[in-house]
Amino acid sequence: MAIVGGDDLTRSFDPAAAYPSLFASGIRWRAGWGQAAEEPQPLPLSLSLGERLLMSTRAGDTGMIVANVAFESIDFDASPEDCAALGRDLAGRAERVAMIVMGEGSTCMTASDRARRTTEADVYDKAVMRALEHGDYDALGRVGGNSVTTTGQAPWRVLAGAAAGHRFEGRLHAGARRRDRGYFVASWTRRPFGTNVDR
Incomplete structure (x- = not known):
């Protein structure tokens, strides 16, 4: 399992010492047994939310699952080549790798930016939504060229x-409705070679 999210730096976190925390965002919440490590490592916002999602899917928290989780932040301004290289590295670490990817739509825009650039924001969101819905990694790797948002690319x-x-095979769970604009929840399931799947 790998949890990936944007941050100011590209770095890996020690799963034995990492723990989710929202303190840096002004919310008094943190969790996880990594707090008791000799050198605890609070996760950035994106990874903290990703770990919170993972925590919500399991009953109890013995730490056994966390030991097999890689926490990887990617620089918001990382080049497409560096992003792709990290993706290939993560995918190659085991025969099967599950990922929680904390990307973003145009929700990170300020209210004034959205008012001035509504059309661009809508184009960006629709491109992300289509790529996620259809499991289209080619299209997903190209979104964001209009610089509407930098934190999610x-x-x-x-x-x-x-x-x-x-x-x-992609499945869009949230994001198609107008009130969900800029927020997406999707899942991808890998298909064996030879399976007919429309892209």
Whole structure:
């Protein structure tokens, strides 16, 4: 399992010492047994939210699952090549790798930016939504060229790098409704070669 999200730096976190925390965002919440490590490592916002999602899917928290989780942040401004390289590295660490990727739509825009650039924001969001819905890693790796948003592009490109060369069936769980604009929840399931899947 790998959790990937954007941050100011590209770095790996020690799963034995990492723990989710929202303190840096002004919210008094943190969790996880990594707090008791000799050198605890609070996760950045994107990875903290990703770890919170993982925590919500398991009953109890013995730490046994966390030991097999890689926490990887990618620089918001990382080049497409660096993003793809990290994706390939993560995908190659085991025969099967599950990923939680914390990308972003145009939600990170300020209210004034959105008011001035509504059309660009909508184009960006629709491109992300289509790529996620269809499991299209080629399209996902290309989104963001209009610079509407910078914080969400790098994680999408990491996912594209990890998925390259394989076929996926995408399912969009949230994001198609107008009130969900800029927020997406999707899942990709890898298809064996030879399976007919429309892309």
